[in-house]
Amino acid sequence: MAGGLRRRFPAYNQTYRDNFIAAVRTNLTALSPTAKAVIHPSDQAARAIVPKNDLNCCAVYAPAVGLPWVAFNQNEWRQADLQFGVGGYNKVSLTTAQLHCEMRMLDFVGQATLAGNYVGISKLCCLPCGAVLALAGVNRRGCHGKGYETGWQYPQWLLNTPGALQAFLGAVAWPMYTDLSPESQRQCLSDLRISFKE
Numbered sequence: 103m104a105g106g107l108r109r110r111f112p113a114y115n116q117t118y119r120d121n122f123i124a125a126v127r128t129n130l131t132a133l134s135p136t137a138k139a140v141i142h143p144s145d146q147a148a149r150a151i152v153p154k155n156d157l158n159c160c161a162v163y164a165p166a167v168g169l170p171w172v173a174f175n176q177n178e179w180r181q182a183d184l185q186f187g188v189g190g191y192n193k194v195s196l197t198t199a200q201l202h203c204e205m206r207m208l209d210f211v212g213q214a215t216l217a218g219n220y221v222g223i224s225k226l227c228c229l230p231c232g233a234v235l236a237l238a239g240v241n242r243r244g245c246h247g248k249g250y251e252t253g254w255q256y257p258q259w260l261l262n263t264p265g266a267l268q269a270f271l272g273a274v275a276w277p278m279y280t281d282l283s284p285e286s287q288r289q290c291l292s293d294l295r296i297s298f299k300e
């Protein structure tokens with residue numbers, strides 16, 4: 103029997119979850135405070151494709167050389183596929199649902215390319231996207247500090263880059279996360295993600 107050495111995990115209950123989410127939100131707000139900088143030509147390019155108040159969103163990255171890139175998140179499928187109507191761009195493919203346009207751009211074009219550069223977005227970043235771009239070193243106009251009712255999805259960069267998830271969760275929530283059983287860790291990240299749907 104290995105019982106004496108078996109690790110005891112804390113119970114992942116509603117109080118634990120609420121404290122965890124509150125700690126993460128405090129960290130994300132510190133990483134990406136609510137702000138609105140001067141609109142950039144890439145923001146204007148994004149808004150020319152998707153209006154700022156649209157349910158869909160659009161991100162534009164214009165490298166020094168070559169065609170600019172465009173990424174979408176289609177929350178509103180009224181238009182069959184926004185990408186078909188847009189010329190003059192390299193297009194980031196639509197993959198996971200609820201992956202916001204700037205997260206799609208990050209995963210597809212890559213953090214190494216985007217770091218230190220500006221990504222224009224048709225609207226201000228939500229709270230988790232603003233924090234992810236801050237951690238990735240990507241410049242953007244600003245963050246409105248809340249989520250979107252259409253939901254949020256983790257970019258692969260955040261989950262697959264050593265240290266990125268730790269920095270995203272923050273000094274208080276990270277040990278709360280790592281203390282949990284693997285099963286509760288999965289539930290915990292799922293609960294966090296769903297909490298951004300607001």
Ligand SMILES: [Zn+2]
Nearest residue numbers: 202227228231
């Ligand atoms: Zn977002």
